[in-house]
Amino acid sequence: MAFTKLHMYxxxxxxxxxxxxxxxxxxxxxxIPLPFGIWTRGDLEVPHTRLKRIVQIVSDLSGKLLSNCxxxxxxxxxxxxxxxxxxxxxxxxxxxxxxGNIQKAIFCKxxxxxxxxxxxxxxxxxxxxxxxxxxxAVICSGLLYHLPAADVFKLVSRMFEMxxxxxxxxxxxxxxxxxxxxxxxxxxxxxxYREHSDDATCEMKAKSLLxxxxxxxSFWFTRPSLINILTEAGFSSVYECFVPTxxxxxxxxxxxxxxxxxxxxxxxxxxxxxxxxxxSLRERWPEQxxxxxxxxxxxxxxxxxxxxxxxxxxxxxx
Numbered sequence: 001m002a003f004t005k006l007h008m009y010x011x012x013x014x015x016x017x018x019x020x021x022x023x024x025x026x027x028x029x030x031x032i033p034l035p036f037g038i039w040t041r042g043d044l045e046v047p048h049t050r051l052k053r054i055v056q057i058v059s060d061l062s063g064k065l066l067s068n069c070x071x072x073x074x075x076x077x078x079x080x081x082x083x084x085x086x087x088x089x090x091x092x093x094x095x096x097x098x099x100g101n102i103q104k105a106i107f108c109k110x111x112x113x114x115x116x117x118x119x120x121x122x123x124x125x126x127x128x129x130x131x132x133x134x135x136x137a138v139i140c141s142g143l144l145y146h147l148p149a150a151d152v153f154k155l156v157s158r159m160f161e162m163x164x165x166x167x168x169x170x171x172x173x174x175x176x177x178x179x180x181x182x183x184x185x186x187x188x189x190x191x192x193y194r195e196h197s198d199d200a201t202c203e204m205k206a207k208s209l210l211x212x213x214x215x216x217x218s219f220w221f222t223r224p225s226l227i228n229i230l231t232e233a234g235f236s237s238v239y240e241c242f243v244p245t246x247x248x249x250x251x252x253x254x255x256x257x258x259x260x261x262x263x264x265x266x267x268x269x270x271x272x273x274x275x276x277x278x279x280s281l282r283e284r285w286p287e288q289x290x291x292x293x294x295x296x297x298x299x300x301x302x303x304x305x306x307x308x309x310x311x312x313x314x315x316x317x318x
Contacts (some may be wrong), residue, residue, distance in 0.1 A: 009111050013037040021107060025100030029209060030080035034111050035040050040104075048080070049246040050141070050261075054168050055084055056244050057263055058137045061166045066090050069136040072162065074124045074155075075143035075207070079105030086117035093135075094119045095127065097213045098206060123213065125151055138163045139198050141170040146195065148211040149181045149188070149219035153229065160233040160266060167235070167264040170225070172221040175258050177287045179217065188229065190221040224285035226262065231284075235264035257292075 014034055022028075031041035055066075062069050067089030067150075068223050073082040076094030078101045086092040086109075094117070102121045111115045124143065138159045144152055159167045177189030195212040196205055205214060212218055221229065223240075230238045241261040249257040272278045 002060065009035065011038070012262055014038055014111055017111075021100075021104055025103060025208070025265075026103060031082050032078070032083060040108070043122060046261055047117065047250040047263065048291050049244060049249060050170060050176055051081060051084060053138060053241060053244040053246050053261060054081065054141060054170060055088070056242055057168055057261070058139075058166055061263065061265065062136050062304065063165055064136065070134070071140045072127075072132065074134040074138065074140050075146075076105060076128070077101050077117070079108055079119065081139055081141060082117060082119070083108055083112065083114065085112045087112075089116065091146045092117045093294075094134070095122050095237065095280075097123050098209065100206075101209065109161075125155060125157050127155075127156075127162065130249075132162060134164055136164055137166040137168065139168050141168065142210075143171070144169055145172040145193065145220050146215075146218050148215050148217070149190070150183070151193055151215075151223075153183055156229055156233045160235060163266055167230075169230070169264070170224075170259070170261045171226070172220050172256065172259050173226060175291070176220045177222050177225075181221075184286070185231075186228075186232070186304070187275070188221060188225040190225060193218045193220050218259075222287060223260065223290045224287050227290070228284050230262060230264045231300070233264070234266070236267040236269055237265045245303045263311070 014036065015038060018034075018038065020041065028040040031039050031040050031044045031046065033043075038041075042218065048067065058071070059066055069085075069090045071082075071085045071092045072089045073085070073092060073094040076082050076096045079094055079096075082092045082094035082105065096105065099121065102119055105119045125147075126190065140155070140159065141297055146156070172193075174190040176191070179189065181188045181190065183212040194216070194264065195218050196208065196216045198216055200216065202214075205211065208271060222278065239262065241263055244263070247253075247254075
């Protein structure tokens with residue numbers, strides 16, 4: 001069995017431990033269901049559509065049942081993505097740098113009795129094949145945009161090396177190419193994002209759960225640049241996911257215009273028989289080629305067009 005409820009955790013014990021962790025490390029990032037109808041944030045009834053999207057991607061594209069997959073969840077916070085995959089039977093490893101998040105994630109794992117789930121406290125920039133092994137799918141959600149530009153290239157390369165099939169990158173992007181970054185004689189574009197003030201202490205950074213672990217600034221790549229990074233890492237095809245839909249967790253409005261879900265597939269390149277010239281062609285997406293409309297999204301309906309008679313009258317009276 002993938003999981004076994006542990007009888008040593010009574011309702012009172014779960015509630016007591018939950019409150020102790022909250023007092024020591026602050027509230028949970030995610031609302032995770034536990035036994036006896038207990039939720040880590042009290043059951044906010046918010047549909048986690050980003051989680052739904054990412055799990056569906058792996059289910060659709062891994063080429064095997066989730067219960068037969070090995071999943072690596074990078075920057076897992078307090079563990080909801082890892083826990084979801086483990087509840088589907090996947091052998092799952094969540095990696096997280098902050099101690100408070102790891103303690104919360106381990107608590108949920110133990111309460112739920114998930115024997116196929118492990119958590120490791122580490123900096124995601126330390127992952128390697130030797131240290132972690134291979135995975136059917138690697139999840140990189142809410143992480144890439146917290147890294148400096150040079151570290152993005154290193155992490156994407158490591159993910160490609162360690163995965164056998166699917167890498168999911170859910171990240172913020174730069175909507176305009178404000179700054180240039182040079183890597184391996186190629187140009188990439190994006191913008192710098194401020195994570196912490198220059199005088200922020202290590203303790204202050206550790207408490208900023210939704211910011212970078214140590215670097216004061218990070219780099220957000222544009223859509224074309226990020227797709228070029230994934231392509232040049234070696235993925236045989238790269239996609240952007242739109243369904244399952246994630247708009248704003250079931251609420252009105254749009255959560256972010258600058259957050260996207262990309263999927264890299266690792267497979268053998270297909271050799272063209274009727275177009276051999278295509279086999280050696282390597283093209284890069286130019287900047288602005290994949291830009292979406294910058295117009296603000298509104299619910300205002302377009303005005304009806306004027307009738308011919310009215311337009312003629314306007315011309316007559318000048």
